[in-house]
Amino acid sequence: MAIQELPIQVANQIAAGEVVERPASVVKELVENAIDAEASEISIIIKEAGLRSIQVIDNGKGIPADQVNLAFKRHATSKIFTSNDLFRIRSLGFRGEALPSIASVSEVTMNTSDGDSSTEIYLKDGEIVDQKASALRRGTSVLVENLFYNTPARLKYLKALSTELSHITDIINREALGHPDIQFRYVHDGKTLLTTNGKGRVNEVLAAIYGFRQAKDMVAIENDNLDFRVSGYVSMPTLTRASKSYLSLFVNGRYIKNYKLNQAIIKGYGSKLMVGRYPIAVIYIELDPQLIDVNVHPTKQEVRISKEDLLYDMIRDAIMAALQPVQRIPDVFEDE
Ligand code: ADP
Ligand code: MG
Numbered sequence: 001m002a003i004q005e006l007p008i009q010v011a012n013q014i015a016a017g018e019v020v021e022r023p024a025s026v027v028k029e030l031v032e033n034a035i036d037a038e039a040s041e042i043s044i045i046i047k048e049a050g051l052r053s054i055q056v057i058d059n060g061k062g063i064p065a066d067q068v069n070l071a072f073k074r075h076a077t078s079k080i081f082t083s084n085d086l087f088r089i090r091s092l093g094f095r096g097e098a099l100p101s102i103a104s105v106s107e108v109t110m111n112t113s114d115g116d117s118s119t120e121i122y123l124k125d126g127e128i129v130d131q132k133a134s135a136l137r138r139g140t141s142v143l144v145e146n147l148f149y150n151t152p153a154r155l156k157y158l159k160a161l162s163t164e165l166s167h168i169t170d171i172i173n174r175e176a177l178g179h180p181d182i183q184f185r186y187v188h189d190g191k192t193l194l195t196t197n198g199k200g201r202v203n204e205v206l207a208a209i210y211g212f213r214q215a216k217d218m219v220a221i222e223n224d225n226l227d228f229r230v231s232g233y234v235s236m237p238t239l240t241r242a243s244k245s246y247l248s249l250f251v252n253g254r255y256i257k258n259y260k261l262n263q264a265i266i267k268g269y270g271s272k273l274m275v276g277r278y279p280i281a282v283i284y285i286e287l288d289p290q291l292i293d294v295n296v297h298p299t300k301q302e303v304r305i306s307k308e309d310l311l312y313d314m315i316r317d318a319i320m321a322a323l324q325p326v327q328r329i330p331d332v333f334e335d336e
Contacts, residue, residue: 008074008126009104009125009126009127011074012074012100012101012103012104012126013101013104013151015074015097015101015298016101016102016104016151017154018298018299019097019098019101019102019299020101020147022050022158022164023046023049023050023054023147023164023167023168024050024164024167024168024171026054026102026106026144027044027046027050027054027056027168027171028171028175029099030054030098030102030142030144031044031171031172032092032093032098032175033056033058033092033093033099033140033142034056034058034060034140035092035175035179035182035253036060036079036091036093037058037060037061037062037139037140038061039058039059039139039182040059040181040182040183041058041182041183041185041198042056042058042182042183042184042185043055043056043057043058043184043185043187044056044172044184044186044187045057045187046165046168046186046187046188046189047188047189048161048189049161049162049164049165049168049188050144050147050164050165050168051148051158051161051164052145052146053144053145054143054144055141055142055144056141056142057140057141058139058140058141059139060138060139060140061114061115062113062114062115062138062139063112063140064114064116064117065112065114065117065118065119066117068110068112068119068121068131069128069131071099071110072099072103072108072121072123072126073096073100074096074097074100075095075096076096076100077093077094077095077096079091079093079094079096080094086295087290088290089289089294089295090252090289092253092254094294094295095298095300100126102144103123103126105147105148105149105150105151105154106146106147106148106149107122107123107124107144107145107146107149108121108122108123108142108145109121109142109143110141110143111134111136111140111141112136112139112140112141113134113136113137113140115138118133118134118135118136119131119132119133119134120133120134125150165188168188169186169193169194170245172184172186172193172194173194173209174248174255175255176194176196176205176208176209177202177205177206177209177248177250178250178253178254178255179253180199180200180201180205181198181199181200182196183195183196183198184196184198194209195208196208202233202282203215203218203233206218206233206280206282210246210280214235214239214280217236217239218233218234218235218236218239218280219233219234219235219236219322219323220232220233220322221233221234221283221318221319221322222318222322223314223317223318223321225310227287227288227291227307227310228285228286228287228307228310228311228314229284229285229286229287230283230284230285230311230314230315230318231283231284232281232283232284233282234268234279234280234281234283234319234322234323235279235280236323237269237279237323239279239280240273240274240277240278240279241277241278241280242276242278243278244278246278246279246280246281247262247265247278247281247283248281248282248283249262249283249285250282250283250284251287251303252285252286252287252289252292254294254303255301256301256302256303257301257302258302258303258305260308260312261283261308261311261312261315264311264312264315264316265281265283265319266278267316268315268316268317268318268319268320268323269319269323270320272323281319283315285311285315287305291305291306291307292304292305292306293305
């Protein structure tokens with residue numbers, strides 16, 4: 001066969017193979033778009049673990065009607081423009097891949113308004129089928145239906161609905177923890193699974209996710225130097241879990257996975273943890289975007305951090321200090 005450029009739908013489906021692994025990946029991308037749009041309220045409405053539908057509604061800045069088609073074009077983004085921008089990324093998205101990828105493996109209906117113009121667009125197989133004026137207050141709603149209907153291999157690879165749902169819940173919990181200033185509402189098949197109040201208090205988000213009693217057993221941590229600011233909450237050594245999946249790390253608001261920094265958390269407990277038990281921790285790292293490379297993997301959960309060894313020490317030391325007996329946090333739940 002002669003070499004030829006791939007049709008755009010095929011190229012998008014290939015990208016989707018990396019970005020849209022499962023329903024939870026769609027949730028992550030849509031929620032992160034809402035966060036980038038500076039929403040203060042985000043609703044996530046899921047049906048049948050995302051296989052029937054995923055809808056994310058935000059009150060963010062919306063997209064002007066005449067740009068909506070661009071949002072579904074590959075490598076089209078409002079978040080970066082020059083290659084220098086790649087070294088100072090503050091937004092969660094920047095690759096301009098999520099919407100075209102999602103649209104190539106599902107049916108998408110987007111309603112969006114920037115306050116001046118409102119539009120509804122419907123895509124199937126990644127192509128715009130219909131676009132018309134609509135009525136919506138400022139914000140965006142993205143409805144994704146029949147995910148993977150045209151990629152049977154991917155559909156077959158999915159796990160039980162309960163497993164897919166737990167991946168969705170996991171990602172929403174982390175986004176809510178990463179953004180305590182945003183009000184989240186998460187509904188599955190008519191049942192509300194999480195609401196957060198958006199008041200910016202991490203311990204209240206922790207209570208909403210892990211329960212009031214657990215949240216009370218967590219202590220605040222803090223550590224600063226010229227390069228990093230570390231803050232967050234970690235559980236008392238008596239409050240543990242059987243897996244490391246209750247460790248959450250955020251860099252400038254982005255949830256990341258990092259084996260080494262997870263080890264720093266555990267090290268902070270010294271010999272206080274029983275074998276096979278892990279704490280609950282939510283750690284926020286603020287740094288100059290120049291110190292981090294997020295352009296490592298399409299899902300952007302894997303990042304490279306300069307001076308990671310220094311950060312490791314800071315996290316470990318912050319936890320060690322916080323677990324000194326005198327450092328229990330005051331009861332902040334009294335007024336709720
Ligand atoms: P990226 O987030 O990497 O820019 P996406 O494909 O996720 O790429 O989105 C493309 C563009 O569509 C974004 O850059 C943004 O301008 C716009 N967009 C997507 N979702 C929203 C939203 N919920 N609110 C406002 N604008 C959005
Ligand atoms: Mg995006």
